Amino acid sequence: MRMVFGLVLLVGLGLAGGAVMMAKNYISAYQNELANERAARAQVVPTVDVIVSERPLKYGEVLAKEDVRVVRWPENALPEGIFTDMSVLFPEGGDNRRFVLRAMEKDEAIMAIKVTEPGEDAGLTSRLERGMRAFAIRVDVASGVSGFLRPGDRVDVYWTGSVDRISDNARGDVTKLIEAGVKLIAVDQTAGGDLEEAVIARTVTVAVRPEQVAALAQAQTTGSLSLSLVGADDDTIAGGIEIDQRTLLGIETAQIEAQAEEEKVCTIRTRRGAEVVEIPIPCTN
Structure with missing residues (x-):
């Protein structure tokens, strides 16, 4: 009887020890997983x-x-x-x-x-930056870059007209760059840039400063305006471009110097003793 009781006691102690070891391993594994999760959370970016x-x-x-x-x-x-x-x-x-x-x-x-x-x-007012104004320019298929203009593009504006009545040194028709890198904010009545095909516009609207508005208005009244599309990544600024007819054709202006006609002097000779003297008199012809 005592042997059976001792055997049962030993088995019970073995089972209890095994249970303690299993519980210890489980708690240790749980603590490791918890530490790993906390470390992972520390690396997550807040959103x-x-x-x-x-x-x-x-x-x-x-x-x-x-x-x-x-x-x-x-x-x-x-x-x-x-x-x-x-x-x-x-x-x-x-x-x-x-x-x-x-x-x-x-x-x-x-x-x-x-x-x-x-x-x-x-409206267009939301597209105008501080100090800028909207100005409409009349265009056609030639002056409007064949309809490939889009709101948001930048263009150079050229003026072509006659300066005969403006300057004494008349040179005929002249083409001159008057504004460079002007931003388009609308094409006809479209201010969005989602045009799927080329559109032959009748007007384009640009965002310019008040003094540029005056210059463009004067230029549009006295001559014709043409637009030249600027590349999207082009950060160069053109300036000082002016071509007239003589420059275009390579004709050099001849410098004619007027030579003053020599004044005629009429004289008569007279003898005074042994000396001959020439006396000027008015010319009759």
């Missing part, structure tokens, strides 16, 4: 909710709630002017619609600079 476009958006469209969605965005890489609250982007009450001012692709962050204020129309 915030940001409102982005659900689909491609074009200039002039009305921005609706179904056109946007909320995504998680890294907190240390937030663009300036983003929206994080739907109630701010879509305020309640009245006509508080917002319009798209700049084309946006899918999943692009909605920014204040890309949409109008609530209830504001998407």
